[in-house]
Amino acid sequence: MDEKIDVLDHGFVRLVDSMGSDLSVSRAARVSYDAAWRAGEDEGSDTRLIRYLWKNRHTSPFEAVEFQFEVKAPIFVFRQWHRHRTWSFNELSARYRELPEEFYVPDPAQIGVQSTSSKQARDIEETDGKILVARRVEASMMRQHCEQAFALYRELLANGWPRELARSVLPVNTYSHMFAKIDLRNLLGFLDLRCDPHAQYEIRVYAEAMQKLARTIAPVCISAWEGAR
Structure with missing residues (x-):
């Protein structure tokens, strides 16, 4: 845990904590026909199940996996991010402390x-x-x-x-800092929008970093999402 990817000129994304894995998704799906015990017995079967679930939008089992990220990004990036209501956010407050002189200047x-x-x-x-x-x-x-x-x-x-x-x-390119929690189902929804080439570059690079970090926890799920795009 505690894996970090640097983003933009002063930003980063760090995977602070997670709960669950690919196995959690398989187990959550199989319980619907009282076969949760089969999860993990056959890796190939679990992989096929996960791919089927995502392709056919049976997505509630993906909520069995959760992530907490630490993020440092420009304020204008956070303002786009906060439009995604399924995240839980706790952000640095400039009411409580003086902000360091860090701001984003684009390449x-x-x-x-x-x-x-x-x-x-x-x-x-x-x-x-x-x-x-x-x-x-x-x-x-x-x-x-x-x-x-x-x-x-x-x-x-x-x-x-x-x-x-x-x-x-202070301008909106000033860097802020937050902890953000989300489940895998809603993270993949976020990635659908923010990894898209039409998304603003400055938030897209954060989404791409989260995609890489999520892969370390649930590689089969991330692969299934990529294959269905």
């Missing part, structure tokens, strides 16, 4: 331009050499802007501002 090659076919997406393929040069300059300007915001934040705190108000000058 200039990952910025691109606003997509003309999607209101919510970027277009990386349209990034020619001229645009890339401009993005490098603009990323540097973004970094300077964030440094100035943190300088003001610290000044306000030093002048006695309450933390709950001083934090309002």
Whole structure:
């Protein structure tokens, strides 16, 4: 346990705890016909059962596996993440402590331009050499802007501002930190959406890291999900 994958420039995902495994899913499925005792007797049979369950959307047995992750990510990533109501979250509060000066600056090659076919997406393929040069300059300007915001934040705190108000000058690319718990069924639903190529890059890389970590606990289930995509 306690496996960690670094993500973006300052972020990470760590698998803190888990309950259950592929065997738990097989056992939960087999109990419906009073044959839970068969789980684990025939690995091939369990694998076929799990693949059948996911392919045919008999998904409740996948709730027998649970994960707790520790995540460090930009605030704007968490705001997308929190739309997934099946997670349980406990996040760092800037009301209780001063935030460290850590913020996300995108790789200039990952910025691109606003997509003309999607209101919510970027277009990386349209990034020619001229645009890339401009993005490098603009990323540097973004970094300077964030440094100035943190300088003001610290000044306000030093002048006695309450933390709950001083934090309002910080940008949404500031890093936050949370513990998040979910069962495997709903994790796979999250991965369906956030591993999709249309998902925003900055949350997609976190989803891909969780996919790798979940595989260490339930490799057959993850393989079944991948095969059905």
